[in-house]
Amino acid sequence: MVISEIFIYPIKSCQGIRVDQAQVTPKGFIWDREFMLVDSNGVFLTQRQHPQLATIKVLFLGNLISLSVKKTSLKPFIFKPSFTGLEIEVDIWGTRTIAIDQGQQVAEWFKTALDLEENCRLVRQSPKYIRLVDQKYAVKENDQVSWADGYPFLLTATASLAELNRKILDFEPQNFEEVPMNRFRPNIVVKTTEPFIENNWKFIQFDEIIFDIVKPCSRCIITTTDQLTGKKNHLQEPLRTLSKFQFAKESMIFGVNMIPRNQGFVSVSSSYKIG
Structure with a gap:
């Protein structure tokens, strides 16, 4: 299995940029947030x-x-x-x-x-002021993050999105609108065959770059916003459906937060190992 997409978001909450390769730093991809x-x-x-x-x-x-x-x-x-x-x-x-x-x-x-x-x-x-991740989930001292909400990297998986859309269709067949991956604003999207298997991973490795997977990602109202038009989904999807089957610690989850162990580059089509 391989990386299918890579995104950076230079300005927090503005549109992202799809790239073929990105440089991994301790606080996220170069230029991300x-x-x-x-x-x-x-x-x-x-x-x-x-x-x-x-x-x-x-x-x-x-x-x-x-x-x-x-x-x-x-x-x-x-x-x-x-x-x-x-x-x-x-x-x-x-x-x-x-x-x-x-x-x-x-x-x-x-x-x-x-x-x-x-x-x-x-x-x-500012490079002079380090912003730390939540210390409950830090892997090492001084794990840091950009202006992203909480962690340097967010990974999502293709099989999980397919399963989510299948469930939305089951729940709302008359009003179904497919949810695209950009609603979740990931940094790395990987191809998978089993839905939500990423929630069980402890780490993922692309070539020489290893990421610790520290927690599932809690999702907010931004996922209901069209990432091109800014319009809200009137049915509150995908949160409405996630709340029925992907719910943990009083929040809906989709994707996983990651902290890198080392620095380098990751590329689209790179294969990965998990553990």
Whole structure:
């Protein structure tokens, strides 16, 4: 069995980029969740409050980043990522840390693109301030993470998605809409034949790169949002169906959180070993 897809999400909650190869670092893929939006109080913003973030397309143009949205009145915006901007205090999941402001122009573009009433800022994670994973699931001291919700990597599996869609069809045959994998915003998608077998794995290895699988991933309302249009599923799928058969510790689960043991590259079509 092999990797079927790899994704990075440069700006938290904006559209992802599908790639053929990505570099593994202790806090996630290079560029994955390197940036996020915060409100005027420094509190992080996601699709939970602003599903229209799903409509923001992010592309790399050499050492520049291009932002675009399907609004006829708003032109794409290109900016150069910076480590030299103003350092500001931000809050992500109740943890305060320091991030690097990316400037007024990109902040104004996002405010217009998202139809926000209040100001926002785009910030970059500072290499001077490590953000730790939940220590209950840390494998080693100082296991870290980018602006991702909790862990450096998220893996999902093809057989699990197929089984989930089969169950949605059984529960809602008259209103069935197939749920695509991008609703779960994975970093790595692997081909499997047995649904939800990944929940039992302890580690996975691609060539020389080994990841410890530390916990199933609890899913939130973002999975009900179309990752291109920002529109919500009126039946609350896939959460509604997951709650009937993939439920653990008061939360719906899909996919697994991972922490890398070492660094290197992983590629689409790479085979894997599990244990």
